[in-house]
Amino acid sequence: MSMFAALQSxxxxxxxxxxxxxxxxxxxxxxxxxxxxxxFGRGAALPVQALARLALSIALxxxxxxxxxxxxxxxxxxEELIANRLFVIxxxxxxxxxxxAGWFHGRGSLEKLDWLARxxxxxxxxxxxxxxxxxxxxxx
Ligand code: HEM
Numbered sequence: 001m002s003m004f005a006a007l008q009s010x011x012x013x014x015x016x017x018x019x020x021x022x023x024x025x026x027x028x029x030x031x032x033x034x035x036x037x038x039x040f041g042r043g044a045a046l047p048v049q050a051l052a053r054l055a056l057s058i059a060l061x062x063x064x065x066x067x068x069x070x071x072x073x074x075x076x077x078x079e080e081l082i083a084n085r086l087f088v089i090x091x092x093x094x095x096x097x098x099x100x101a102g103w104f105h106g107r108g109s110l111e112k113l114d115w116l117a118r119x120x121x122x123x124x125x126x127x128x129x130x131x132x133x134x135x136x137x138x139x140x
Contacts, residue, residue: 003075014076020069021135027062029128031055036121039113052110081138090134097127 007013035055038048074081081087100123104110109117 003072004077007072007076014073017069017073021066021073024062024065024067024069025132025135028059028066029062029125029132031059031062032121032124032128035059036125039109039117039121048110048113084138086134086137090131090138093127093131093134097124097131100124100127 007017032055035052037043038046038051043051100120104117104120104124107116109120
């Protein structure tokens with residue numbers, strides 16, 4: 001049975017995937033904002049390395065939930081989504097977010113906590129908000 005047929009034969013399956021997608025997004029964005037505020041100097045009593053380990057592992061778990069549920073939703077209508085410019089932009093933004101995260105950690109921004117670390121966190125938030133915007137827009 002194709003993925004599409006499998007999801008069609010269970011009317012609750014697609015809404016369930018959408019719900020998992022949103023839980024993943026909430027965990028991802030919520031934890032990134034927490035770390036961002038710490039990078040901007042809020043909650044200075046919290047050790048930044050320990051906070052980052054916790055927040056980033058939950059954010060990564062959230063991304064994994066979004067990626068798995070998103071890939072399953074994608075599998076129900078791949079041709080239509082690949083032809084959708086906003087879906088392609090969304091995937092490009094995911095690559096941009098990965099590059100930004102690689103740059104952030106590669107240069108040791110968590111040790112430096114300087115102006116560039118703050119810019120990188122703002123860029124990260126902007127990218128994730130754009131991803132959410134594309135995601136919502138695809139539905140219409
Ligand atoms: C590999 C990763 C991902 C894939 C393949 C993917 C794919 C999809 C697909 C196929 C939909 C369904 C659109 C529809 O039913 O009309 C969707 C919805 C959505 N996605 Fe993703 N997605 C991924 C990651 C993310 C991430 C990381 C975010 C946000 C940070 C995100 C935000 C959204 C939003 C906001 C929606 C609309 C949900 C709704 O209205 O129910 N996606 N995504």
